[in-house]
Amino acid sequence: MFNELRKFSLFTDLTDNQIERLQEISFEIKLKSGEIFIHEGKIEQKFYIIIEGEVEIIKKNGDRYYPLAKLNSGEIVGEMALFENSARSASVKSVEDSKLICFDLEKIKTDSNYLDIYAKFTSYFGDKISKRLRYTNEVTVEVLKERLAIGNFAVNIIAITTLYAISLQMLQKLKNYMSNSTLVTIIVLSMFCYFIISMMLKSGYPLKAFGITTEHWKKSVFESIIYTIPFLIIILAIKFCLILFIPRLNNIPLFDPTAIFKSAADINMKVYFAALSGYIVFVPIQELIVRSGIQSALQKFLTGSKFKTKWSAIILSNILFAGGHSHISAGFALSVFVPGIFWGWLYAKQNSLIGVSISHILIGVWAAFIVGFENIF
DSSP states (O other): HHHHHSSSGGTTTHHHHHHHHHTTTTEEEETTOOOOEOOOEEEOEEEEEEEEEEEEEEEEEEEEEEEEEEEETEEEEEEGGGTOOOOSEEEOOOOSSEEEEEEEEEHHHHHHGHHHHHHHHHHHHHHHHHHHHHHHHHHHHHHHHHHHHHHHHHHHHHHHHHHHHHHHHHHHHHHSSSSSSHHHHHHHHHHHHHHHHHHHHHHOGGGGGGGOTTOOOHHHHHHHHHHHHHHHHHHHHHHHHHHHOOOTTSSSSOOOGGGGSSSSGOOOOOOOOHHHHHHHHHHHHHHHHIIIIIIIIOOOOHOOOOHHHHHHHHHHHHHHHHHHHTOOHHHHHHHHHHHHHHHHHHHHOOOOOHHHHHHHHHIIIIIIIOOOOGGGG
């Protein structure tokens, strides 16, 4: 243990004799992953140095524990007991199998043989606590910044929902005068776009935090294509099964690029390619709204485990995304919700708009402009 202690900054100024005396009042402990070794509310005069592994400081509120910080090899935990004889303010548990050295502070504080060590520890930990308070101030500013962003986000979401509800009936009537519903969708999502972009600019976070980045774009594109191919096959298989088993759909062709038109009289190739081009251009804007605006904000602001916040953000953002298509039909809204979950997962994995936009374009063009899914609804 003598050589191990020498590696840590706490002991660099101690003599060999002082370290030998410390070894007499210390012992090594080994912890399994998830094991709590400091208990909130308990009074004890000990501190620990992490030799191997990782531990997490957790705070209890009601029946739940909330993570505060993680500490790795070489760091110290529980040192506040050096300055106060009060109950622990938080618990500490091992994140993985870990090895620590535990020191008896009561002996250091009360035994005259350890007064020289106690003086050096007080000076060392006093400096560490001062730096920690400075860091805490910076964290407080970040928390206030996040609260401001949450407020902006909430206001924008309320505005989006209200405007969407007010305009839905108008858009339904407008749809009756159009050969296809693409323009209606653009109008609805344009309202979303204005408020989401406003939220992003006012948040104080860099655009990279919202997935607006070109980092690793080649990998993102490659992954999105590989992950999207099975979806293209599934879309074709679903339409084949619907045509095969639903009598009223028996005469619908498997591939129907003209399905975007309401009737054969409306078919116009210039309109077809204009709609196709418009769709390709508008998809990244759509993803900017749903992924960068809504999903990114929810992932950042929702509380709980990383897994829970990720999937809550994906599901909630896709409910809004599907709602933007509900003016077409409930069935169509459901059909876009399912790939929306996939796109949400892909965005959470890559944190980039590039890959998810490529995948969205591939699936959308395949389903609407090649296979022709719109006439199913």
